Amino acid sequence: MGGPEIERLIELLSRLPGLGPRSxxxxxxxxxxxxxxxxxxxxxxMQRAGQSVRTCSRCGNLDSRDPCSICTDxxxxxxxxxxxxxxxxxxxxxxxxxxxxLYHVLGGTLSALAGIGPEDLxxxxxxxxxxxxxxxxxxxxxxxxxxxxxxxxxLADRLQPFGVxxxxxxxxxxxxxALDVLDDGTLAAALMARRAG
Numbered sequence: 001m002g003g004p005e006i007e008r009l010i011e012l013l014s015r016l017p018g019l020g021p022r023s024x025x026x027x028x029x030x031x032x033x034x035x036x037x038x039x040x041x042x043x044x045x046m047q048r049a050g051q052s053v054r055t056c057s058r059c060g061n062l063d064s065r066d067p068c069s070i071c072t073d074x075x076x077x078x079x080x081x082x083x084x085x086x087x088x089x090x091x092x093x094x095x096x097x098x099x100x101x102l103y104h105v106l107g108g109t110l111s112a113l114a115g116i117g118p119e120d121l122x123x124x125x126x127x128x129x130x131x132x133x134x135x136x137x138x139x140x141x142x143x144x145x146x147x148x149x150x151x152x153x154x155l156a157d158r159l160q161p162f163g164v165x166x167x168x169x170x171x172x173x174x175x176x177x178a179l180d181v182l183d184d185g186t187l188a189a190a191l192m193a194r195r196a197g
Contacts (some may be wrong), residue, residue: 060105077101082139109147130162138163
């Protein structure tokens with residue numbers, strides 16, 4: 001097919017989420033056909049990101065500064081912290097532009113099967129922020145999974161002594177969703193989280 005450089009590029013691309021060997025080959029071919037406009041700018045951006053991006057010591061976000069640009073934004077409501085499992089969840093909420101408070105990235109959820117306990121989560125910085133005062137609400141925006149629910153219940157108990165309101169994101173029927181195609185768990189969650197119309 002190609003030399004070792006091409007094989008190495010394909011191998012590295014295939015390790016990315018959502019890219020199998022065939023998709024990685026197509027991506028490599030696209031990059032190699034236009035190296036000046038695609039491959040070299042991508043390589044430069046990846047090198048710069050690798051050198052400058054770090055984890056925010058306050059919230060766990062990824063940014064080129066610490067604390068990150070969200071934590072240092074004076075226009076954000078510092079009294080509301082939205083707790084998410086990972087940075088991808090934080091980015092999704094930012095894209096939706098629905099949360100104008102601060103965030104905290106746990107870095108995972110509790111999972112007995114995977115051997116992930118409370119000591120494995122990025123919890124200490126969150127507790128420190130609550131101890132500093134000024135936080136009135138913590139929103140638990142964790143996935144609608146068994147591990148997400150377990151983590152949310154555990155966190156709610158852990159946060160109770162701080163006297164903050166602990167809320168969870170609603171779960172249930174998505175916009176445009178038809179009831180007859182939803183799974184039983186989603187339907188049950190939607191019915192239990194119902195509100196006055």
